Amino acid sequence: MRALISVSDKTGIVELAQALHGLGVALISTGGTAKLLAEQGLPVSEVAEVTNFPEMLDGRVKTLHPKVHGGLLARRDLPEHMAALKDHGIDTIDILIVNLYPFEATVAKPGCTLEDAIENIDIGGPAMVRSAAKNWKDVAVLTDAAQYPMVIDELKANGKLGDKTRFALSVAAFNRISNYDGAISDYLSSIEFEEGAAVPRRSAYPAQTNGRFVKLQDLRYGENPHQTAAFYRDLYPAPGSLVTAKQFQGKELSYNNIADADAAWECVKSF
Secondary structure: EEEEEEOOOOOOOOHHHHHHHHHHOOEHHHHHHHHHHHOOOOOOOHHHHHHHHOOOOOEEEEEOOOOHHHHHHOOOOOHHHHHHHHHHHOOOOOOOEOOOOOOOHOOOOOOHHHHHHHHOOOHHHHHHHHHHHOOOOOOOOEOOOOHHHHHHHHHHHHHHOOOOHHHHHHHHHHHHHHHHHHHHHHHHHHHEOOOOOOOOOEEEOOOOOOOEEEEEOOOOEEEEEEOEHHHHHHEEOOOOHHHHHOOOOOOOOOHHHHHHHHHHHHHHHOO
8 A cells, every 4th residue: 555645734744654654554755745754764755756757847746747646546446447557667546645735825924926826826736636536436535634533543443444434535635626726716816917017916806706615504494494404604704703603502593593693693793
């Protein structure tokens, strides 16, 4: 079993790599992550050793290679896929651990320039995540440090990850890519070039905005008892909004309960 690790946020990555190594998983990594793991005494192969192709263009091209994506995308249940890997000297990759360049955090900084933003658009990371998530039956893809303990525990207990876990990780991965691309679209849609201006300006009203919502709970019923409903919040909710409130008592809420509570709260906030 092989794991490819390429992370921007290195929170918990050493502990995860140590656990994987202890379970007999071979480690592959990129750049700074590979250096960190090697400094911790872990045997790790650089991606360039696997691809036989060096990183180039200031790190813009590292993992965009058939020996990476072939190893992620090959279906183990298809003999023709496995034969193609053998013909081209490609080994499978069974676990992918990736988190992306911090685009959202970068553009949230005061004074962020368009150049800063562009340089923090990850290309290779999302490409690998999509490949691994598409092939979820054979590859586990981790995109959040919060997933590490659960994966370690299941691997230690069962020696592998079950279909339910791999599918949940795949869904989480596609959600992360969707949110990431939405943030990029939001930012770039807000950039305006004005005639004669030395630098573009950022508009408060972008040409396009992408809504991203997370389900908080199912509701007892919709506007009427025969209807169903669920309560969602914005991915980045405004402080002091109803979605950040906590229910301390009472029965499960209905759609009308939520609508009435929101109307009452907005009235109070206006004073």
